[in-house]
Amino acid sequence: MVKNVDIVIIGAGFSGMYAVHRLRKDYDVLCFEAGDGVGGTWYWNRYPGARVDIQSVEYSYSFDEDLQQEWRWPEYFSAQPDLERYANHVADRFQLREHIRLSTMVQKMRFDAATNRWHVHTDKGEEVICRYVIAATGSLTVPNAPNWPGRETFTGDIYHTTQWPREGLDLSGKRVGLIGTGSTGIQAAPLIAEQADHLFVFQRTPVFSMPSGNRPLDAEYENEWKSDYAGRRKEMLKNYGASLVEYTDISAHDCTPEQQEAMLEQAWNSKKAMQMLVVFRDVMTDMAVNDIVCEFVRKKIRETVKSPQTAELLCPTTYPIGGKRLCVDNGYYEIYNRDNVTLVDVKSDPIVAYTPSGLRTAKADYDLDVIVTATGFDAITGAMMRIDIEGVDGVKLADKWSDGPTTYLGSMIAGFPNLFMIHGPTTPAAQAQMITTGEWQVNWTADVIDDMEREGYARIDTTPEAENQWHDHVDMISEGTVHKLADSWYNGKNIEGKKGGFMIYVGGFPQYSAACTHAVHNDYEGFVRSRSDA
Ligand code: NAP
Numbered sequence: 001m002v003k004n005v006d007i008v009i010i011g012a013g014f015s016g017m018y019a020v021h022r023l024r025k026d027y028d029v030l031c032f033e034a035g036d037g038v039g040g041t042w043y044w045n046r047y048p049g050a051r052v053d054i055q056s057v058e059y060s061y062s063f064d065e066d067l068q069q070e071w072r073w074p075e076y077f078s079a080q081p082d083l084e085r086y087a088n089h090v091a092d093r094f095q096l097r098e099h100i101r102l103s104t105m106v107q108k109m110r111f112d113a114a115t116n117r118w119h120v121h122t123d124k125g126e127e128v129i130c131r132y133v134i135a136a137t138g139s140l141t142v143p144n145a146p147n148w149p150g151r152e153t154f155t156g157d158i159y160h161t162t163q164w165p166r167e168g169l170d171l172s173g174k175r176v177g178l179i180g181t182g183s184t185g186i187q188a189a190p191l192i193a194e195q196a197d198h199l200f201v202f203q204r205t206p207v208f209s210m211p212s213g214n215r216p217l218d219a220e221y222e223n224e225w226k227s228d229y230a231g232r233r234k235e236m237l238k239n240y241g242a243s244l245v246e247y248t249d250i251s252a253h254d255c256t257p258e259q260q261e262a263m264l265e266q267a268w269n270s271k272k273a274m275q276m277l278v279v280f281r282d283v284m285t286d287m288a289v290n291d292i293v294c295e296f297v298r299k300k301i302r303e304t305v306k307s308p309q310t311a312e313l314l315c316p317t318t319y320p321i322g323g324k325r326l327c328v329d330n331g332y333y334e335i336y337n338r339d340n341v342t343l344v345d346v347k348s349d350p351i352v353a354y355t356p357s358g359l360r361t362a363k364a365d366y367d368l369d370v371i372v373t374a375t376g377f378d379a380i381t382g383a384m385m386r387i388d389i390e391g392v393d394g395v396k397l398a399d400k401w402s403d404g405p406t407t408y409l410g411s412m413i414a415g416f417p418n419l420f421m422i423h424g425p426t427t428p429a430a431q432a433q434m435i436t437t438g439e440w441q442v443n444w445t446a447d448v449i450d451d452m453e454r455e456g457y458a459r460i461d462t463t464p465e466a467e468n469q470w471h472d473h474v475d476m477i478s479e480g481t482v483h484k485l486a487d488s489w490y491n492g493k494n495i496e497g498k499k500g501g502f503m504i505y506v507g508g509f510p511q512y513s514a515a516c517t518h519a520v521h522n523d524y525e526g527f528v529r530s531r532s533d534a
Pocket of ligand 1: 051052053054140146179180181182183184185187202203204205325346351374375376377430489494
């Protein structure tokens with residue numbers, strides 16, 4: 001049966017849920033969600049230790065004053081169950097569920113240029129015809145799983161961290177292999193180490209991590225926020241990462257070594273997750289300064305980990321701090337002082353196969369009962385690319401993006417009219433606090449749609465020229481930053497054979513949002529709007 005609605009929203013994560021709330025007052029909206037619950041990232045990532053690394057008073061919705069006043073976060077950095085509980089609370093409180101179709105994947109979409117309608121097909125066999133599509137498909141949605149041979153021969157269980165069983169997993173008495181030491185792996189490792197008989201951590205590239213200093217949220221601090229929540233939210237949006245980390249104007253070059261050390265120590269103990277990256281104003285732009293911070297973290301690792309050999313293996317040396325997303329941990333380095341934890345260096349001795357009893361590296365076999373792959377995601381483009389999307393003149397998105405994603409403002413793709421992305425390629429994405437910036441992008445998108453309706457337009461598209469100019473700008477601002485100097489999901493280098501350049505806007509959220517606002521205020525610069533009879 002074919003259904004007609006105004007707007008289809010893909011994904012009921014935090015941005016998709018807010019899009020439903022924002023738009024359903026004026027439009028007929030329908031949201032498809034692959035999971036059988038809401039919350040997106042915080043629905044799927046239920047591995048032990050999963051928790052946000054931005055303080056929860058910030059990492060939460062701002063759109064409703066009563067919600068932000070009434071909701072109470074138990075901890076400074078909330079754990080996954082609390083974030084999922086919050087997503088469900090919001091879905092119930094704002095009656096979003098009636099617009100959300102769970103356990104339903106959008107498989108295919110085709111734009112009909114004659115009617116200016118998208119035809120959206122789901123895995124449940126239904127077709128929905130709509131005027132606009134908002135893809136709130138998430139930056140970190142499609143798991144990246146290693147494809148070594150022999151997977152089917154392994155007699156134990158294999159779990160990617162996004163596929164953790166809902167009922168939990170009893171790892172006591174088990175020999176567990178954890179592959180991957182990104183933000184996910186370093187969060188899971190301490191919890192697994194506490195339970196397992198033995199934990200083998202298979203590390204290819206060590207990460208820089210700082211202690212989160214997580215703690216129960218104290219009432220005084222919470223009240224401080226709530227006394228002027230709206231004001232603080234406004235301040236957040238003026239900051240690079242849409243977060244109230246403490247920025248400084250001081251260059252490391254203007255400090256004595258003793259002053260540098262004192263500032264680094266203070267940042268390390270700040271209990272504010274990203275503080276190491278802003279301890280001096282030039283950490284992200286001056287390699288000499290960046291080296292000072294790197295060496296400080298390496299010193300902390302060497303002080304924490306008793307085995308000098310293990311400590312050296314844990315010290316990152318091949319890329320600058322901040323080049324990959326900084327990790328934030330709860331006792332990660334400390335686990336290597338336990339008798340039941342072994343660090344395996346798979347850079348020098350790579351994993352080559354699954355075996356019936358575990359994993360094989362080039363030089364050794366490891367007997368394991370459970371393998372956990374914390375191997376990350378086909379990030380940023382993965383979720384869009386797994387949908388068969390056909391734009392004007394039968395052009396497929398997979399073809400258009402075969403050499404890497406092209407967008408204008410990270411929001412629209414030339415030749416794919418009336419299709420908007422939230423946190424799309426070349427938005428600040430994880431460089432900025434994703435709930436608040438997702439809300440901002442949804443509001444911007446909703447305003448664009450409102451303008452279309454009010455002014456009698458039927459189609460909005462962008463142009464290859466606008467895309468090129470935007471990409472030149474995105475490239476230009478990433479030059480000279482540390483981001484260009486690391487292989488990671490930011491540039492797709494974490495996925496073998498993935499093409500495309502740097503996919504994140506690193507000019508900061510204020511500059512990004514100003515570009516979006518400027519385009520609209522400048523008579524929709526870079527966009528082409530047309531009426532149905534045009
Ligand atoms: P990730 O940062 O991409 O890390 C994946 C890890 O798996 C890396 O250590 C990688 O090694 C390793 N790996 C991948 N393929 C491998 C292979 N074939 N053999 C050996 N090792 C392999 O992924 P993630 O840890 O899931 O984190 C992704 C992002 O999610 C983070 O950057 C962050 O934005 C977000 N996140 C946030 C939180 C939080 O808020 N606290 C928690 C988790 C995740 P290489 O580095 O050598 O490729």
